[in-house]
Amino acid sequence: MAKLQKSIDKRKALIKATIELVNNNGFHATPMSKIAKMANVSPGTIYLYFENKQDLVNQTYIEVKTEYTNYAFKTYDLTMTVAEGFKTIWFRIADFKLNECENALFLAQCDNTPMIDEESRQEGIKHLQPLLDLWTRGKNESLIKPISNHMLYAYAINPLSFLLMSQKRGAIKLNKKNMEEAFEAAWTSIKLNK
Amino acid sequence: MAKLQKSIDKRKALIKATIELVNNNGFHATPMSKIAKMANVSPGTIYLYFENKQDLVNQTYIEVKTEYTNYAFKTYDLTMTVAEGFKTIWFRIADFKLNECENALFLAQCDNTPMIDEESRQEGIKHLQPLLDLWTRGKNESLIKPISNHMLYAYAINPLSFLLMSQKRGAIKLNKKNMEEAFEAAWTSIKLNK
DNA sequence: ATTTAAAAAATGAACGTTCATTCATAAATT
């Protein structure tokens, strides 16, 4: 196999192992030696690809966050109405959480702990801009409540993280039906009533 | 000072130190030696009050969670209407997050990481029952959407954790005005439209 | 009140383990 491809595979395996182990044990309870073992690589090899442990999670975070937002905006385009656009993005995000739940859980843990450097966190947030722009447009058109984007995010998007976490704990099972219910709750919480 | 009171104070100091250090560094990046130092106690003393580090966070979690729910239901009583009851509880929870934000942030971190034993987590959840009962009543009276309690929690309560976290990161400042906005979003997301 | 001795609480240095990281050596690739 080509050298380059092997390198890419190894890096991927390391990131995948990091996600799985951090999801189950948390950042600091995940030794580098275990990450190496799960990725079928020697501990020393990790340091050819990453500066240190912190760099490994930072990069993992940015990579997963980028994948997440790419997925979220894949089918969205600026010609859509605010309602259409929101529904499109919302269901893509929901799909991501359902289909890539390891990735989504990793992001949730990163967003709720001091595990990621502030710099990497900022980097990760940037990619969400299209949704914020859509909301700004919605507010201008009096379709969306005139409240801050953080507030909109808290009610329209963030609940999905809680639902995902509940599913991981076995408390609920997410399916098509309750995703429709969730969308309805998300939309009614942010749309402006005439 | 009485022996008993000194013991209580020491235990309190240890729990307070645990909350502050875990909030800022995470569970595994918080050494027992630092907790001891912050509580003005020798490392060995911790083990007179707690079995080990895991027991210390478990007990801290249960204690803070109990404080939280006591606060939440303090002014609620069963004679209230569903709408009244929900508003009462919701604003108490909001007040707790605003006034006891160290405690609230600690709970948020516990709820989003594998840091707490499953047993202690279950113990902590129990105390939320009055709110779940209220929602069940609301569903029976066709005032609340017929969706699972987890779904209701995700939209009516959980967003407050996100808002609190955003405030800690300096992204927003929570005040009376946006708490009113938040309540409105919470209520519209779960109330049943005739 | 004061003394005293037994009991309880607290201390912190020491221990054994775990972990992130390094680097001399080996394997793979060019």
Add this chain to the structure above:
DNA sequence: AATTTATGAATGAACGTTCATTTTTTAAAT
């Protein structure tokens, strides 16, 4: 043969926990 990539045992720092010793508290005796 030269260069790049990978290895994994070795290193040293940091950590949770223990326990021999000290300090404080208690309460009985004076």
